Amino acid sequence: MSEAAIERPRKVKADLPEQLSWQSSRRRLVTVYLPVLCFVFVLLFPFYWMTVTTFKPNAELYNYAENNPFWVRSPTLANINKLLFETSYPSWLFNTMLVAVCATVLSLVASVLAAYAIQRLRFRGSTYVGLAIYIAYLVPPSILFIPLATMVFQLGLFDSPMALILTYPTFLIPFCTWLLIGYFKSIPYELEECALMDGATRLQILWRITLPLAVPGLISAGIFSFTLSWNEFIYALAFISSSENKTVPVAILTELVQGDVYQWGALMAGSLLGSLPVAIFYSFFVDYYVSSLTGAVKE
Amino acid sequence: MSVSTERHVTWKRPQVAPSLFTRLFDSKPFLIVACLLPAVGLLLVFLTYPLGLGIWLAFTDTHIGRGGYFVGFENFESLWYDQVFWGAVFYTVFYTAVATVLKFGLGLWLALLLNENLPFKSLLRAIILLPWIVPTVLSAIAFWWMYDAQFSIISYVLVDVLGWRDTYIDFLGTPWHARWSLVAANVWRGIPFVAISLLAGLQTIPPSLYEAALLDGASSWQRFTRITAPLLMPILAVVLTFSVLFTFTDFQLVYAITRGGPINSTHLMATLAFQRGIPGGQLGEGAAIAVSMIPFLILATVFSYVALARRKWQQGGDDE
Numbered sequence: 001m002s003e004a005a006i007e008r009p010r011k012v013k014a015d016l017p018e019q020l021s022w023q024s025s026r027r028r029l030v031t032v033y034l035p036v037l038c039f040v041f042v043l044l045f046p047f048y049w050m051t052v053t054t055f056k057p058n059a060e061l062y063n064y065a066e067n068n069p070f071w072v073r074s075p076t077l078a079n080i081n082k083l084l085f086e087t088s089y090p091s092w093l094f095n096t097m098l099v100a101v102c103a104t105v106l107s108l109v110a111s112v113l114a115a116y117a118i119q120r121l122r123f124r125g126s127t128y129v130g131l132a133i134y135i136a137y138l139v140p141p142s143i144l145f146i147p148l149a150t151m152v153f154q155l156g157l158f159d160s161p162m163a164l165i166l167t168y169p170t171f172l173i174p175f176c177t178w179l180l181i182g183y184f185k186s187i188p189y190e191l192e193e194c195a196l197m198d199g200a201t202r203l204q205i206l207w208r209i210t211l212p213l214a215v216p217g218l219i220s221a222g223i224f225s226f227t228l229s230w231n232e233f234i235y236a237l238a239f240i241s242s243s244e245n246k247t248v249p250v251a252i253l254t255e256l257v258q259g260d261v262y263q264w265g266a267l268m269a270g271s272l273l274g275s276l277p278v279a280i281f282y283s284f285f286v287d288y289y290v291s292s293l294t295g296a297v298k299e
Numbered sequence: 300m301s302v303s304t305e306r307h308v309t310w311k312r313p314q315v316a317p318s319l320f321t322r323l324f325d326s327k328p329f330l331i332v333a334c335l336l337p338a339v340g341l342l343l344v345f346l347t348y349p350l351g352l353g354i355w356l357a358f359t360d361t362h363i364g365r366g367g368y369f370v371g372f373e374n375f376e377s378l379w380y381d382q383v384f385w386g387a388v389f390y391t392v393f394y395t396a397v398a399t400v401l402k403f404g405l406g407l408w409l410a411l412l413l414n415e416n417l418p419f420k421s422l423l424r425a426i427i428l429l430p431w432i433v434p435t436v437l438s439a440i441a442f443w444w445m446y447d448a449q450f451s452i453i454s455y456v457l458v459d460v461l462g463w464r465d466t467y468i469d470f471l472g473t474p475w476h477a478r479w480s481l482v483a484a485n486v487w488r489g490i491p492f493v494a495i496s497l498l499a500g501l502q503t504i505p506p507s508l509y510e511a512a513l514l515d516g517a518s519s520w521q522r523f524t525r526i527t528a529p530l531l532m533p534i535l536a537v538v539l540t541f542s543v544l545f546t547f548t549d550f551q552l553v554y555a556i557t558r559g560g561p562i563n564s565t566h567l568m569a570t571l572a573f574q575r576g577i578p579g580g581q582l583g584e585g586a587a588i589a590v591s592m593i594p595f596l597i598l599a600t601v602f603s604y605v606a607l608a609r610r611k612w613q614q615g616g617d618d619e
Contacts, residue, residue, distance in 0.1 A: 032412055032415050148345065279429065
């Protein structure tokens with residue numbers, strides 16, 4: 001008791017200057033704002049470079065001595081024009097969209113039902129089913145694509161969007177189910193019990209009560225699935241062979257890179273246009289995306 | 300509880316006279332099966348079965364276009380004496396280890412920075428996640444262009460603007476340059492995920508702990524090692540597992556930038572499996588390379604499970 005009384009004044013004195021200096025704006029500038037700016041610069045620079053290159057005419061692109069490479073002096077739409085009208089970019093975009101939307105819808109439906117069964121119907125062994133689905137998330141596409149390729153071939157799905165629509169859920173369902181279980185957990189049981197008392201069937205409860213309350217979870221899972229499907233590469237590379245059926249990431253890498261001379265302008269235009277839809281889509285739902293990424297289900 | 304509910308429902312039913320269909324969907328066992336069927340069915344057919352098929356293929360000499368015969372450990376034996384395979388194993392481990400350390404070091408730093416009260420917090424978070432959102436292959440192409448031997452913007456800055464070097468760096472032309480360049484691109488892509496996940500972990504730490512520590516006279520380093528680190532450990536373990544798993548089985552980045560070159564120095568096990576299996580046509584050997592990744596993945600999964608269980612225990616079973 002007495003010891004604490006003696007020590008207290010000394011500590012307050014020792015602490016106060018440190019606190020104040022920590023809060024001082026100059027120190028904060030060096031220790032917080034400057035590093036954050038560096039991080040943002042490094043993380044964004046490739047996108048800036050992509051954009052700048054897209055709008056550069058070839059004369060500027062390959063001549064750093066006379067042009068400042070960080071800026072475009074005479075912007076041109078030639079690269080974008082070439083991409084849109086001289087390649088099958090529109091059909092690649094359509095394929096990607098089709099596959100991403102179908103795979104997302106399929107995974108969402110399957111995941112909602114599975115998550116509802118695991119979290120709300122609570123049968124014996126439900127936790128094990130949940131665990132098995134979680135473990136399925138840890139099986140990466142890189143070890144599955146060879147056997148899946150032979151399966152896709154035998155099923156006659158090779159080179160069709162259906163092959164991708166059916167295989168993407170293998171990595172989407174585990175994630176979505178896991179996320180939705182978390183959301184369902186946060187919905188009070190009492191609501192469902194009330195509905196049961198009022199004579200609702202279980203499906204009515206799922207449709208009328210649980211799902212509307214889990215809408216944020218559904219949006220998060222949907223966004224995440226959509227961007228994951230948009231990004232998917234190895235299955236699309238292995239299962240699709242004809243040019244017009246390819247998805248954007250695969251097509252840009254395999255169709256635009258030919259021979260030894262790379263058309264950097266066109267490549268960057270392809271990358272930019274391939275990234276924009278998903279970036280725009282994402283910008284509308286950042287918070288949902290973040291909450292799904294972190295698995296945090298705080299509303 | 301449930302008994303009384305059931306009784307209530309059956310008492311009400313005669314008024315509604317439900318059809319057979321409704322009654323079927325109201326029986327719990329049927330509902331459980333019906334609800335689990337789409338997800339479990341899809342996963343069994345397109346995940347579990349191929350996993351088994353892959354292991355089987357690894358023991359056959361299957362080629363594209365013809366079925367194979369069981370050849371025992373022949374594929375693995377030939378891999379054992381295969382310099383390219385061991386090169387890929389080495390680079391996979393190197394790539395995973397170096398990239399993970401850098402990703403977590405920088406990611407944790409960024410998370411700590413973001414946890415300060417910054418202006419435009421949500422905008423900042425949105426910007427930082429951008430590298431994670433954009434398709435990896437497309438950002439990899441941007442890196443490819445930045446690593447160009449003649450027109451690299453990085454070399455331009457180092458040579459012509461800052462004058463630190465005399466010659467342009469041949470980023471992708473020599474083995475070690477290419478290896479480090481790929482690691483850098485992977486770290487660039489991975490930082491956002493680590494930073495945002497850890498930020499979520501940091502925000503669950505109650506500020507009162509820091510206040511108490513401040514009153515007790517703890518230095519900022521002590522606050523970090525005694526409060527932040529231990530409380531962050533469970534979520535860190537989970538994020539770490541995922542990060543290691545996905546870096547170890549990475550494919551897109553390497554395939555897009557170097558395709559394993561120069562002289563096979565940057566092959567990951569996944570890219571080597573692809574090269575042998577799909578364009579090379581030797582499905583059996585490709586599958587054997589892919590299967591060689593499994594022991595590592597099992598290790599990571601067990602680790603993740605233990606970490607997850609610990610996290611549940613710490614937070615009273617109320618997580619995810």
